[in-house]
Amino acid sequence: MTRVVTIRDVAKAAGVSLSSVSRALNGGKHVSPRIARDVIEVAKRLGYRPDFLARSLRTRSSGMVGCLVSDVSNPLNATIVRAAEAKLREAGYLMVVASTANDPNRERAAADEFRGRRLDGILVAPGSGANETIWRELASGATPVVILDRDPIGDDGDPRWPAVLVDHRGGAKAATRYLLGLGHRRIALLTADAHMRPSRERIAGFREAFAEAGADPAGAQLCIQSTPMDFAQGDTLALLGGERRPTAIIALGTRILAGALRAARDLGLSVPRDLSVVSVGDTDLAAIHTPAITALRWSLEHVGHAAAELLLQRLRGDIAQAQSRALLEVDLVLRESCAAPRCS
Amino acid sequence: MTRVVTIRDVAKAAGVSLSSVSRALNGGKHVSPRIARDVIEVAKRLGYRPDFLARSLRTRSSGMVGCLVSDVSNPLNATIVRAAEAKLREAGYLMVVASTANDPNRERAAADEFRGRRLDGILVAPGSGANETIWRELASGATPVVILDRDPIGDDGDPRWPAVLVDHRGGAKAATRYLLGLGHRRIALLTADAHMRPSRERIAGFREAFAEAGADPAGAQLCIQSTPMDFAQGDTLALLGGERRPTAIIALGTRILAGALRAARDLGLSVPRDLSVVSVGDTDLAAIHTPAITALRWSLEHVGHAAAELLLQRLRGDIAQAQSRALLEVDLVLRESCAAPRCS
DNA sequence: GCCTTTCTTGAAATCGTTTCCAGAACACTT
DNA sequence: AAGTGTTCTGGAAACGATTTCAAGAAAGGC
Incomplete structure (x- = not known):
């Protein structure tokens, strides 16, 4: 098996320093056009692919967001997850999911692991009784959190995190x-x-x-x-x-x-x-x-999209203009299953 | 914000070297009981949590597996994903999902990104026409792959990857x-x-x-x-x-x-x-x-479990005794919707 | 009591990036 | 022509863990 090609190989092949390769590959600022062109050409020729792990370690941003939900196999959740995933992926984030089956212990364990993995953000819809423990767990980290259709109210009565709420x-x-x-x-x-x-x-x-x-x-x-x-x-x-x-x-x-x-x-x-x-x-x-x-x-896609959007605002650091909640309306679709009651 | 506590802090606080801390924390082999005890105690006191990114970089194993599926919001897929996720999580793996909406380009892009992120393994159920491109993409990597209910036949007619097949x-x-x-x-x-x-x-x-x-x-x-x-x-x-x-x-x-x-x-x-x-x-x-x-x-849970199991065998390196496929049977559940045809 | 073996230990290398820093090169003003 | 910015460039230091290596200590055999 042939070893994977690193930035070092590219630098050697292009006859420039590591830093120049890095600069040429991302942004392209502070690098001469000639070197940028060469480096990109060489990188392509060698089939270079950056290692996200190494990059993440250095930049302290894993490029991943977690999604903590009671049960992905519930079609309602699944649609939300898919919509959020699509939007986050567009923005370059990978989504990791954890179904917790409403088990507080598993919720805690998952939240715990998410933090250990340095996820950049978390979408969360805690199940039944777990609210307290899981939220406390999340609160102890600095990771941006967006709540899905749950009460984001903290002990002090203030909304602690942005939330997507359905009416x-x-x-x-x-x-x-x-x-x-x-x-x-x-x-x-x-x-x-x-x-x-x-x-x-x-x-x-x-x-x-x-x-x-x-x-x-x-x-x-x-x-x-x-x-x-x-x-x-x-x-x-x-x-x-x-x-x-x-x-x-x-x-x-x-x-x-x-x-x-x-x-x-x-x-x-x-x-x-x-x-x-x-x-x-x-x-x-x-x-x-x-x-x-x-x-x-109500539109589950909207819920997912809105959640992703709220989270992305935080991730981009637009705290200033970031909304803290989205309220989605619910429509009544009239069909054939309702009629006046028979005289009772 | 208080800086996160690293292995270095633990070493300093416990008065031992970095290597001893590492040894004490994983395995505990080649380390004296006294030091092991001290280190563990200090680590707990300081609230130390290992950084998966750094560890992954060194060990060349991300502890994550990817799941490439046409659409998670399809209840059939969702159930499979959930079952697989549960089993993989038990084994310490995190699962990242990517819905591809049967779009060959997105499938390729996702497979590409999975490799860049150095995922340890991939569960894949390609959609419609993408089989060729995505499989070629995957074949170029050394990542273990398990196929979900698709044909794992390569150009040479040999099954290239293990698969979970439904009858x-x-x-x-x-x-x-x-x-x-x-x-x-x-x-x-x-x-x-x-x-x-x-x-x-x-x-x-x-x-x-x-x-x-x-x-x-x-x-x-x-x-x-x-x-x-x-x-x-x-x-x-x-x-x-x-x-x-x-x-x-x-x-x-x-x-x-x-x-x-x-x-x-x-x-x-x-x-x-x-x-x-x-x-x-x-x-x-x-x-x-x-x-x-x-x-x-047929049991979707079984499909997910079997897929996870097949992948875990590969990840553990049990190539010798790893099965290469699982075939799941299908039952006919008799209800009320069938009868003899009226004389035609 | 000396030699050999095994077990612990810490220093240092490594994983693959990004980024800081300092110097070099270059252009421009006076 | 000298001085002053500005832009490029490469060396080296992170990031936070694991793992190799060699040295030191302890134990065991004669």
């Missing part, structure tokens, strides 16, 4: 208002992880809509799925089979929606005649289901 | 045999990227089943979706609305299945009465659809 509150409010407008009075919100931002905001919006409309708040039923096992079918069966069952549901669009639809079918409830359904998140399932499910939609 | 042929054959057994004689296979391994193998298995059963091969209809735009709904409409329409379809379970189901609905075809459906891949959609769709299932 789940506004979305839930719009959906609820829509259902109330159709005449529904008992509506259930099926969501997960009540103490995390997305669900918390949704719940808030849900209740606000009831309050605004002057509807009986007892009609706003919550169904929290802490473990989205077997598509949450069991809980939904109980909910829909109960005495004062809701005439409409707003369900998280990944697995919970699937479980809810199946439960409805098992109970012989027809959508939208007996039950109106709104999906939180416009998934394939929602779009393709029969009938097609009305959905709250 | 799509066997799966398609089983599904086709099942449908033929139900009495279907006109079956359509809806798949994508006919020249890539997964679809090619499927097509082969599909035809083999027809041949084995002595059925008229003209009944084996192919519908190749090169662009899975709008869920391939248009093509499927034409197929199902045509003169000698198939009585059963086997459809790729991501978006094509969705388009097919919608097309069937639009044409007023009831599943399974008028049309039997088998999904290739057990997606949420297949499991939750009404009626539930019979599906070909």
